[in-house]
Amino acid sequence: FAPRHLLSIADLTPAEFATLVRNAASHKQAIKSGAIPTSLLGSMSGKTVAMMFNKRSTRTRISTEAATVQMGGHPMFLGKDDIQLGVNESLYDTSVVISSMVSCIVARVAKHSDVADLAKHSTVPVINALCDSFHPLQIIADFLTIYESFTPKAHGLSSLGLEGLKIAWIGDANNVLFDLAIGATKMGVDVAVATPTGYEIPAEMLKIIQSAGEGVPSAGKLTQTNVPEEAVKDADILVTDTWVSMGQEEEAKKRMKAFEGFQITSDLAKRGGAKEGWKFMHCLPRHPEEVSDEVFYSPRSLVFPEAENRLWAAISALEGFVVNKGKIVE
Ligand code: CP
Ligand code: NVA
Incomplete structure (x- = not known):
């Protein structure tokens, strides 16, 4: 089973992109009115999101961590000084090892080819958290x-x-x-x-x-x-x-x-x-x-x-790519 990744909006059909936006809107409305929709409640329970960030971030980091927690999962922030990547270990080895232990990788790297390589060797969905070419979230x-x-x-x-x-x-x-x-x-x-x-x-x-x-x-x-x-x-x-x-x-x-x-x-x-x-x-x-x-x-x-909408976008993307395994549905 090859996971589906989100590296750019180019990876989505118009219907899928519009659905991710509409789902973000409806989850925002429901959660702000005080209820976590049953489709989301605990949907990431037992799932870990590895956040590999080689660059600084306020919004992407916080929205991804908050979204994962709201859905019952566990975010694991891995900054550039926390893991061996780039200093002591190749992208290939890192990708194979990390994806063997988590449900999703959210990665902020410099080159697009780095996040594309990570995705190629990962056994779990990779979501691009900003590279030099794209910023889908x-x-x-x-x-x-x-x-x-x-x-x-x-x-x-x-x-x-x-x-x-x-x-x-x-x-x-x-x-x-x-x-x-x-x-x-x-x-x-x-x-x-x-x-x-x-x-x-x-x-x-x-x-x-x-x-x-x-x-x-x-x-x-x-x-x-x-x-x-x-x-x-x-x-x-x-x-x-x-x-x-x-x-x-x-x-x-x-x-x-x-x-x-x-x-x-x-x-x-x-x-x-x-x-x-x-x-x-x-x-x-x-x-x-x-x-x-x-x-x-x-x-x-x-x-x-x-x-603020970065939070709702992160919830919608995790739902589509991790919970629903790349099937983007209303
Ligand atoms: N807009 C955005 O991605 O902000 P951060 O770099 O703070 O995550
Ligand atoms: N263009 C900016 C976006 C930061 C969110 C950068 O790549 O630094």
Whole structure:
């Protein structure tokens, strides 16, 4: 039996992605009203989740640990100084050994090929907790946030009813954007990306994003520009992330200079002609250079509900990939 892994939103059909988001929404509603749904209660009882984190984390760590505990399981946090991986033991040996003792591995590594190799040799589901290419748990939470904040149209199982919305991503083309664009393509949401010259989406990633729309009747469209105002035009949601991702610290100075003029401000939204009710999102952690305080702490900002939604996304993903062994059902 080969386990099913969640390495990117690209691994999911539109119906599966929409179902993970809807399940997160319904579990959120039920649990917040005081009852853990019977389908979740104790569903992870006796199950251990090995959390292999080679990088820092606030939201991903806490949401995964809290979700596992709420479902009756045991999270085991393994930071980079806790296990032999990388220093004294190969990825292959680590993967075989850890997966022989636990029910799931949630891994935050640098290279996508590392989490892909881990998955290849693991006998239990591997969930990507952020690599240099993708961040699927973040994108389930982000679409939950969008689903809650905009009025969805009537929709079937393969959609969230968000077709026609437009996201403007202003800043660095990074891991969070790549999976966001894949999810948006599948959900019929358009994404306009503005990066400085030389920081555009790499060609091989563009292909992955475009192929996410194959067979999707009203797939979202991706456009790129080097002019922030152009991307912002008619956007419903303005999104950004740090200009210096973990592992890029040595490039910080160069990046700060290259990204000058890309800060999200009310003035940019006005100049570019964003929709009147535009909202702001950011996966966090946030730095002041990519978004002004007046936007970040304004009523337009969805950043704190978006962060909370990481918990509901983690519950939905554990249910789908661990409890239901990769069968994503309502
Ligand atoms: N958004 C996110 O993944 O945050 P952490 O790095 O704190 O987990
Ligand atoms: N792009 C950021 C996301 C952090 C959640 C990074 O990779 O550091």
